[in-house]
Each structure stands twice: as C-alpha cells, then as structure tokens.
Amino acid sequence: MDFDDTAEEAAFRAEARAWLRANVPTEYEADLRSSPFGRIALRNRDIVAASKAWQKRKAEAGWACLHWPKDYGGRGASPIERVIWQQEEGIYSKLSSLFIVGHGMCGPTVMAYADEAQKRRYLPPLAAGEEIWCQLFSEPACGSDLAGLRTRAEPDGDDWVVNGQKIWTSHAHLSDYGILLTRTDPTVPKHKGLTMFFLDMRSPGVEIRPIRQGDGQAEFNEVYFTDVRIPDAQRLGRPGEGWSVALTTLMNERLSIGAVMPTGFPEMLAFCCTPGPDGRAPVDDSAVRKRLARWAARSSGLRFTAQRSISAMSRGNMPGPENSIGKLVAGTMMQEIAGYALELMGPAGMIAGGQFQAMMLRSPATRVEGGTDEILRNIIAERVLGLPADIRVDKDVPFNQIARTG
Amino acid sequence: MDFDDTAEEAAFRAEARAWLRANVPTEYEADLRSSPFGRIALRNRDIVAASKAWQKRKAEAGWACLHWPKDYGGRGASPIERVIWQQEEGIYSKLSSLFIVGHGMCGPTVMAYADEAQKRRYLPPLAAGEEIWCQLFSEPACGSDLAGLRTRAEPDGDDWVVNGQKIWTSHAHLSDYGILLTRTDPTVPKHKGLTMFFLDMRSPGVEIRPIRQGDGQAEFNEVYFTDVRIPDAQRLGRPGEGWSVALTTLMNERLSIGAVMPTGFPEMLAFCCTPGPDGRAPVDDSAVRKRLARWAARSSGLRFTAQRSISAMSRGNMPGPENSIGKLVAGTMMQEIAGYALELMGPAGMIAGGQFQAMMLRSPATRVEGGTDEILRNIIAERVLGLPADIRVDKDVPFNQIARTG
Amino acid sequence: MNFDFSDEQRELRDQVRRFLAQHASPRSAIAAGGHDPALWRGMAELGLLGIAIPEEYGGAGAGYLELCVVAEEVGRALAPVPFSSSACLAAEFILQAGSEAQKRAWLPRLADGTAIAVFAAVEGVGDAAPDRIAATVSGGRLTGIKSPVLDGGVADLGIVAARGADGIGLYLVDLRGAGVARSGLDSMDPTRSLVEIRFEGAPAEPLGEAGWDTVERMLDRAAVPLAFEQVGGADRALEMARDYALERVAFGRPIGSFQAVKHMLADMYVSATLARSNAYWAAWALATDAAELGQAAASARVSATEAFGHCARNNIQVHGGMGFTWEFDCHLFYRRAALLATALGGPALWEDRLVAQLRAA
C-alpha cells in the first residue's frame, strides 16, 4: 500500500508536468479557482472558446483523450497514466467540461460501432475539441426507465426519418454531432426495438430549446425532432440492437474514475473555521464539530474509495458499479451541507447568491441526473451485492402495450 | 381545541378516580415506577398473581374491558371513557400487560365469531383475568407474510387435527386458551385456504418452548402442535375464511390507542440533565442539545398525534392505519437514544445492565414485533396515502406451488 | 376533551383554501418583487388579515386558532404575501406591547391591509441576539443597518430592535418616512421580498418596555402561526409528490408502486404528521395562554422546520428531473422551506430554546 509512483509512473508524471508548466493558460487560473459550484465563467474570454483552445493545444501535443488510440487522436496511455494526467492538469480540467460527454460517452460508442472511415473522420476532431458531441437519450416520459423511450425512427430509402423529443441534453446548442437512441420497432418488447444513430445536430428538423432549471440556470436542453433524416450509414450497431449499444455508452461513463464528485465539504470546513465579527467561529460549537467530523470522514472515504478503484484498474480490473457510491454519497452530502450552512447563517441564509445557497439549489439535480439515488441503490444492490432485480411487469410485453404516464 | 372534559367526561373521570384511589394496590407502586423498559418485576409478589388479582378487582367493580358489553364482562363505555380510564389508572396499567393480547385481540375475535353460549362462557373470565389467552399466528417461515403460514389443520370426524409450529407467542406458557390460524386447504391461493380456531392450550400435543432473545430475556415462545385435536365447534368463522377473521383480530390491535409507545426520551432527558462529578451535565454540550430538541419534538409529536386520534374516535371515526406512526417512530427513536446515551457514557457504556443498555438490546425487537418498520411504511403508503400495493407474485398461485425459503 | 379544530374552523379553512386556490399565484408575484397586492386586498376583504385582531381595533376578533388556520392555508398555497410578517408577527407585537395610541394607529390599518408591517432585528450573519444588535436609538432617532428584512420591500412600518437608553428594545419606524433607505436583496424565495434597510436618524417610537425577554416572548407567539405556514407547505409538498407518484409511469407501472418511493412518501407523511400535532399543541397553548406556550411553540417550530425541509426535498426527488425544472412548482416549495427555516431564527435557536424550556419544566 503506497502512494508513490513506480519509476515509469514518475517519468510520465514528470513529462506531463513539464509540458503543463509550459502550456497551461495561467490567465484563467484565478477565475477557474473561484468559480462557484457548477458554473464556470471567465472574466475576459468566452468559456467555449477558451475550452476549445485549451483542448486543441493539448491535442496537438498528444495530451488529449489519453486512453484513446493514437490513430484516433489519443495517446494510447494506461489508465493509471490517465489518472496521473488528471492530477497534474488539476484546476485546468475544469476547462474540459464541454467535452466530457463527447470524450467519455459518444467517442467510445463511435469507436466501438462505426466503420473505419467514420472513425478516422470523426474521432480526431472530437479529441481535439474542434467538434462537440452530445448524447440524446432521455425523454420527458422516460428518465430512470431509459428503455421506455418513444422517439421514433422509421426507414425511408437509405435514410431513417426521426420524430420525437429528447430532454436533459447537455450542450446540445453547442454541439456539432450527437448520438441518438430511437425506437424503430414498437411491436416488440421495449429493450428489443431500439436503434442507435449519430447525426449532424444542424440537420433540418432539429430544434433545441434550453430548459430553465429550478435554480435559475440552464445547463440542459430539450431537443425536438421533426422529420429529421439520418442516413442509414450513420447507424451504430444493427437495427434493434440499440439497447446493447447504449449499455456500451453508459458503461464508459463509469470509466471516468479518479475524479471525486464535489461535496461542498472543503467550502463548509472553511466557512466553519472562519470567525465572525465577535471572534467566534461555527467550529467552536460542538454540534457543528460533530457534523463536520462525519462529513470529513465521508469525504475522505470517497477520496480513498476512488484511490482503491484506480489501484484496481491498474491491476487490470474494470471499474465496477461500486463507483456509484461516489455520486450517491456526494449528492446527499452536498444537500445536507448546504442546508446546514444556511441554518448556521440564520436569516442571512435567506439571501440568494452565496456559494451555499447555490449548492442548496443545485444539489437536488445532482441526486437525479445520470441516475437517481434510488437507481444507484438498485445498481449497488443488484450488481455489487447480487440481489434480485426488481420485478418487471413490462419485460416481455410489446412496447406499444405497456402502461404509460397519463 | 381544548383538553378539558365535558361535563359527562368529568363525571366519569371523578368516578374512576374515586374508585381507583380506594382500590389501587399501592404496595406495588414503587416497583412499577422503577421497572426498566420491557421488564416488570415486583419485589414481594409474583407478577402474574398480582396482575390477576388487580384485574379481578377491577372486573368485580365493573372496570374491566371498558368498551366490551356488560353481558360479556365489560362496561359498555365509550372510547373516550376508555381513554380517561387509562389516564387515571396510570402506572397501574403496567399490571395489565399479561392481558393485552387477550383483551385486545382474542376477545374481540371471539365476540365477532363465536356463538352466544361460547361468548358467555369465555369472555367474562377473560375480562376478569381468570383465564389468559394468547394468539397463535406467526410461524418461523412467515413473519411479515402472515398468510404464508403452514400449520395444517385437517378435518377428522367432528374434530380438526393440527400439526405445525407457531412462534413469537407472548405468554403461551401462562395461557389457558389461544386463537389459532391454520391452513386447511393448500391447493388454493394462500389467502383463501386459512381457517381460524380457538383451543385449550392444555390440549394433548401442544408443546411450548421459550425463545431466548438476543437481549437475554424470553418474552416469547415457540408452540409446537403434534396431532392436536380441536372440536369443530371451536372454529371461528367458516373454513377458508380465516384470513378475514385474522384481519378482524389485527384491526382490533389498532384500537389500543391513546397509549404512546415508550421512546426512552424521558429517561434520556433526565440522564442528560444530571451533572457528573465535575458539575457538567451532557446537556451543557450543544451537540447533545441539538439531538435532545429533535427527540423532544418527535416525542411531543407522538403524544399529540395520539390525542388527535382520540378526538377523531370521539367523533365516531375509526382509528386508522395512521396510528402505525407510533411504533415506527418510537422504535427507531429508542434505538437512537440508547445508542447515543451509550456514546455519551464513553467506555462505561460497555457495561450491561443499565437502562440504556437494556433499551439498546431490546429496541431491535420493537422495530420488528407486530409489524416491521418496512411493513408499517407500506401500510402508511398504501392505506393512508393510497399508493399501489407491492406487486404480488404469489397472489393467484395455489399455496403449495409458491416459492418458499430454503 | 377535543384536540382538533372545530367545525366552524374547518369551514373557515375550506373557504380560505378555495379562495387562495383561485387567487394565489406565486409565479406572477415573482416579477412583481415578491408580493401580490390584489391578493392581499382580497384577503383583507375576507377579514383574514385582522382575524386575530380584536374588533375594537378593526379586526375580526376571531382568535388565534383561526389565525393558525389561515396561516396553514397561506403555506399550502405558497401565497406570495407578507402574511406571517404583518398579520401574525407585527400585529401581535403591537397588540401585546403597544400603547393604546399605537394600537389605534396601526392595528386597523394592518387589519384592512392598507399598511404592511415587518420585523427588523437581524444585522448580517447569525440569528438575532442582544449582543449582535448595533443599531441605536438616541433622541427618538434610529441609526443602523438591518439585513435581511423579510417582506421588507413592501412594508410601510418597521418594528425594529435597537439599543436605546434602557437597553435593547423595539421601536416603531415609518418606513416611508425620512432617514430610511431600502435596497433589495436576492431572495432564496423570490415570492417573498428581502431587503436591507439603512436607517439614518429615522424617527423611532418605543414599542413596549425594553428588554430582550419581551422580544423572546413575542417571538414564541409569532412562531406558532409560522409553524402552521410550514405545516401547510409540507402537506402540499407531500400531496404533490403523492399525486406525481400515482401518475408517473416507469418500467410499466406507477413509480408509487416501488417501495423506494412508497417509503419515502411514508416518511414524509410521518414527519408532516408529527409537525402538525406539535403545531396543534402550540395553537392550543397560544389560544389559552398556557404556561407551556414556550415549549409548545419551540416544539412546533423545530418539528415544522424539519418536516417542511424534508417534504420539500423529497418532493423534488420523487419528481425526478421534472422536479428540477423551473416550470414545476417543486423548487418554489423548496425555496419557501429554506426561507421559513431561518425566518424568526434558525433551527439551532429554537432547539436551544426548546431544551431550555425542558430543563426549566
């Protein structure tokens, strides 16, 4: 058990560090550090332009999408090298949020299912941040129950014609391409009638509308499809195989390990240790200490659980569903922390705009996006502990005969 | 909204108080007050004998089973009069724990299903504490899923012959009679093949063994039936109707309102307010105050929820499943309180025998007996909030084709 | 012995519920700065604003139980009006502590809705406490900064805690008068306004005798209807979640058939019920001036804050992604829960008050 690098790891780290020292856009450092939870803003430059520029610079030097093959714009690095890179990139990784979905989910899906020419066409610009991708899976009527989606794709000559609506699509309005899960056969059970495509987000009939959130932000979009034509050549996997293609996509989500979800704990610790005008700090109160200690232990528990995952990966194990722990714990913890911070402020907690107020309003989304707390507990129970799946009443029923909302 | 008695209520209270003042066995008062949670012991007299004597005295004066008809040993009193009686009887009601099951569940079932001669034979001695009754429902393989019971009763001439095993039977070893739920037809779905009887607990073939609990006590028994013969005349309800008879029994359980489950809060408050040798009391610590306040609010919440139930009853409403709240909250709360008290004691908490140590060891049973926390949440969700029942895979399946443990 | 509201009080509740269902629109009040003057006038016309104010001062003279009934409905409807500030707190302060002249001057106007009054004690971070009050009154002039002041953006009269010759006391200040400057703050609950008020020699007239004890006794009284407002909000959040759980289908069945959702809702019901029972106790204590009012008020407040927070949070969770959109009302209840949790002092203050009462009892 040790945190030291092997000789190879140390060499890799030195190389990364040297390149970073010479190349990171230090002009954004202060803004990146002070960005409140979930919102990155730069004073002097558009965040999209800055993100693209940084990604491009990394790609040109071979530091983009480290674990992808070199032929597709990556570096062919090991998982542990990827973690080292993340550690060294540090605060500047905040500039990559625009690419997380594309690099983490769309790219691997394209890599697994597209033909060679397509891979050479689409992956390098994706790696280099020249083109942005989004993922079009969720729908208003199906959140946790993804396979219940209704967006139809019907064959028409060499094309498919798509009609329907997607929701919760991050960065749809900035995206050049998207991967799209559709229903191509409603007469078979729901998991069997799905097909995956990728499409040009500027195709006629695609309409994007931002979703205004309860916290006033708009991080996600609704995307409407009206007679949108997609060439059959942009199908990923066979017709009816869409569910297993989607599972590939979602499985890759879990590969983004090593990164610990924000919990609000460092902010809370700092807040509690800061004395007020009367010289007393919240931490002087034993009720506050009790809660801080519990959160501290959960926080370090998450950090070292991630470390254990990295070690498991470096031994060749796939990161498992046990990583669902991270979001499950972090989401609830941030909501608790924010609520308690507001309590400690007394009536001043009613004033919006502070970091804890922002966390308070944003944290409910964390507990839902990318899998609700309840779905995550199911995943842990079923895939880690081996408990039976929930009873499924819709499993062998043709999709068009399943009960639906409303 | 007021806590004052109406004129009639005040008169009834005065009468009860006067009788009690003249008749309560004050010689036990100190012992009853100091009895630790769940264990009543008298220094100078056998608790069973003392309980029977007190019950007998009450019955002779018309103060037993207040809401039963006079013909069967009761008083024909209103629900609110019953509550007033409980309030006035106070600490001495601890002497009634031996009769709770008999008066609260067996008696009402006999009253609803036995013939007139049986009611006149069995109910008055039950009311007077001369005969003790128990309830034989649960089995090792069926706890929450009561209708999954397997004890067989097969007709043989004018008798039924019973084989099987019951468990969690309070006071079986002290009981004269019991009500017994059996399976008489395993070829029909499980709720449809049950039949209820009452039997003499001294019948040949009945064997009673105490269950040693995790806390070292033995409040419950296992009861084994080997070719026990029960006359058909002691059947309660028609063959196959046992489930609805049992529901009558269980419904009556809820009538024992007004009584608030013990939570350990008064003991905890006293403990926290008692200064140690250094003059400091736990309550001087703000972390302790925070928890005390939350428990205090839950505790008064339970008390006044019970008051609201009483008011609803006095308006003629049946007490509903919302009373499940009491046990759900009290059980968890006692476990929390006991655990925290032990924490506050530090290593001295490791020494068994204290009141909180006893609570710590007993409270897990509270969260299970008479309905687990999970079953209670289901009851609240389904019967109060109107949410759908769990999906039942065994509903229309013949009992002998249902999956079973092991 | 009857621990429930009377038939007349239940009728009042139904009437207020119907009225608010028809007229209260939290969303339209957001743009208007957190107040709906038309709704306020409507409530005044129904006699709701002065429901606990004696008839001699222009009120309906109904009583505190009725006040609690209305407060619960205000919470349930998320009504964008300064009911808790003006009709519950300020009216009660003036009624309890005011001189005859002050009562005659202000209570009729609070009752008919032509004046709105608010309580201004806090100065920055932390609950109000004597050693945290820097505002001073000298020669009848108030100087200092109060922030945040709930509903302060729409108020005419301030009841301001400040340090005078005899120590901390309460003062009546005309907020439309000289020496008063308000600046708006961004409110966690945009259906209720929040401001900073800067007093620079504003004319101030003492309300009652000085002493923080008096203030605390007043706060106990104001906490009771506030707890009802929270209970109303908790109940409505629970209802919304229940309805959605019955309607929304996933995996071929209503999500309310999954135990995870069922049990979440059962727990919400439990905390809402305990809060309601404590609130009833406090209402009884307030109406009868019972010795246990302090304990009952603190219990109600602790319990209601816990319940509203819990129900508002889980209401969003049951709604999933939809619960997080601006279009669904879930976030408005969540925001209101956060606002009311610290209005009149945060949980720690009420927890400590409750334990102090238990020790004294």
Added chain:
Amino acid sequence: MNFDFSDEQRELRDQVRRFLAQHASPRSAIAAGGHDPALWRGMAELGLLGIAIPEEYGGAGAGYLELCVVAEEVGRALAPVPFSSSACLAAEFILQAGSEAQKRAWLPRLADGTAIAVFAAVEGVGDAAPDRIAATVSGGRLTGIKSPVLDGGVADLGIVAARGADGIGLYLVDLRGAGVARSGLDSMDPTRSLVEIRFEGAPAEPLGEAGWDTVERMLDRAAVPLAFEQVGGADRALEMARDYALERVAFGRPIGSFQAVKHMLADMYVSATLARSNAYWAAWALATDAAELGQAAASARVSATEAFGHCARNNIQVHGGMGFTWEFDCHLFYRRAALLATALGGPALWEDRLVAQLRAA
C-alpha cells in the same frame, strides 16, 4: 501508486480467515468469561500476536499493514480474544514508549501469548481525560480504581494511566501481583471480558515519559487496527444480511427482491466501503509514519464506528424476528459494535480529534 494490500498480505488474510473460521467460536467463549485460551494459543503459534513486533523482541516483524489484516479478520470472525487490547494497543505502547528492559521483559511474552496486557485509563462514566484521572502513583505504588477495563478479566499486565509526580503518565502494573483486586462487570459483549480493577498500593513502574500528549499519540496508533476490527465486523454483518435476504422468502419471493431491503443493504455497503477506504488510509499512514496519521486515524475510527453500528443494526432488521433470537449471531455483532464504539473513547472524542486535526492542517 498502489492503494491496496499486496498479494502477500491478501494471502495472509485468507490464511487467517480460514484459521479463524475453523477455530473461533464466540459462543463457547461466553461461558468461559469472554476469552478462548486455545484460540489465543493457536494465534500465537501462527505468529499473529506479535505480527507487528520486531523480531528482536520475539515478534514476526511483519509490520502494521499485516497487523491490520489480522485485526480485520478478528473482527469478521467475532473472535473472542483480547487481540485489540494486547496485540494492538499494549504491544504498541510498550514498543513506542518502553525502555529497552521493558521491551525485552514484555514484548516476547505478548508475542508468544503467554502474557496478555490491557490498557486501563477510564474511571467510571465518560471518556478518559486528564481531569478525570484520580488514580495516583506515589513511591512506585499505584492506588485507585479503573473501570471498565476491557479484556481485564484475562490480563496479566496493565498499562495504567495515573497521576504521578510529573503529571499524568502511564505505568506498567503486574495484575497478578500484590495490591490488585478485580471484580467482573456484566459486558455488553459477553465474548469480551470487562472488569473493575482496584489498585491498593500495587507496584507500578513508569512506561515512557509522562504527559497526556503521549497517551493521545499512542491512542491514534491503536485506533488504526481497531478500526480494521470494526470494518471486519461491519463487512460480515453486511454479508450475513445479504445472504439472509437471498435465502428468506416472503410473499413468494426472496425478501432481497424488495427495494426496502435492497436499499437498506446498498446503504450498508456504502458505509462499510467508506469505512474500509478510510481504514486503508490510516493503515498507510501508520505504516509510513505519515504526518497525517492523526487525521487518518480519527477518520478511520469515526467512519468505522458509524459503519459497524449501522451494519449491525440493519443486519438484525433484515433478519426480522429471527435476528432477535439468541440463536442467530446477529445480536453478537450488534453487541460487539456497541463495545468497540466506545473502546478507546467514544465517537464524540474521535470526532473532536478529527476536527482538531482538520483545523490544524
């Protein structure tokens, strides 16, 4: 970078697990007063009792990581032996603070199991603290009462905290010698003995330099393997619950198919996993004498206490009525969890230590 036990350490774990599965029988130790001498001898023969004691003092000289591996298995098997007292705490105290003569006198005997040593600091209710220690040493003689002393019923040597000429210090006392009287206490966990020890002029020899700081540093070191013992118990309780949930059928299906049970188990897995990760951190800090040892040890202790309590409690709940019978082992884990929660000081002590470290960091 490898944040896991090595292959050799995992092999050791498997070996110890097999050995304990075969030989540890908590139930049979209950009648014997909370200790199994045969098991203790077997562990000594395998070199487990002196696994972290250097070879020069008769130990295996393996290291702290190995000590933690063994401690986890002791917890998982609910082994009825004073491993945490003697092999983890006392051996480490003597190794860190003892004179060469003391090390030579005692470490070989602790390693081969012929002597058992325990820590005696507490005197009645409350965690050990300098102002709560009344026992005194004067002229090499100890007088005072220590209660409760964990594993004290089977111990030969006491490491006793007492007030001497230079303040609070630790003293070695032969518990089989003169001036020592023990009386048994009823233990929450009857597989571990608990006694009161009365010292009346018992010969006492100083161990290391006086000062409470030293004691605290020692406790940090002893807390790490103790956390592993808790993690082992938590993991086993989770496993038992999982297995029962798969096996027990109700309503025609395994109870583990109900979300209420699934999610309870998922939450147990979460807390057990967080505790394990913290324990690994602390083991690394102990093995490398890292500056963050204090923080890591407190984190491990806080996390492990929470996890073991949580898992032991819910294990009973999953087992329903069966979980509450004497025959099922559930209550033994629940009792052990309660015992270990306050051994070495209760949660509040470790929470405060953790926060103190965070503030200093």
